[in-house]
Amino acid sequence: MKLYIPDLQKNEGKFYSYQDTVSLETGTGDRPLLKVNLRAAAIHTRVVIKGQWKADLQGECSRCLQKFSYSLQEDFYEEFDHLSNQATAAKGAAGQPDLETGERFVFWGDFLDLNEYFRQSFLMSQPLKILCREDCQGLCPVCGVDRNKEQCSCRQEKIDPRWAALQKIKDKL
């Protein structure tokens, strides 16, 4: 996704709406699609973007290991420094935000390329665990059946410690 900055500069301070689908290179083989909705404006030497992205994804449940579909979405707000030419950009590649300068993203030239920005945003928003549903029962640790689908006969109910004491007495009788 690239924004053509001269368009924004015609009306400084005015927010323009953009919609695009960004195909991300995440290095894991699949290329998630981000549906991006944003508003952008040129303000002095900066470009401000704000909006939201959404992605429909396939994942594996952390408990039962079943594949399922889920979606992620994230709100964002960012300011980019628009440098007048390449010489003033530290070592940012053409039109790319320079992620190493830390404080604010920089770019130069007529286009602001947002793909790397969205790739980072996507990677940071990944949850550590995903569940196919809140009350997923997971796999039986004894026989491995998917407890959402079958009831196995493995005994592993947690015995209330008070009853466990009684159980011991009973075993001795």
Ligand SMILES: [Zn+2]
């Ligand atoms: Zn599950």
Ligand SMILES: [Zn+2]
């Ligand atoms: Zn079992």
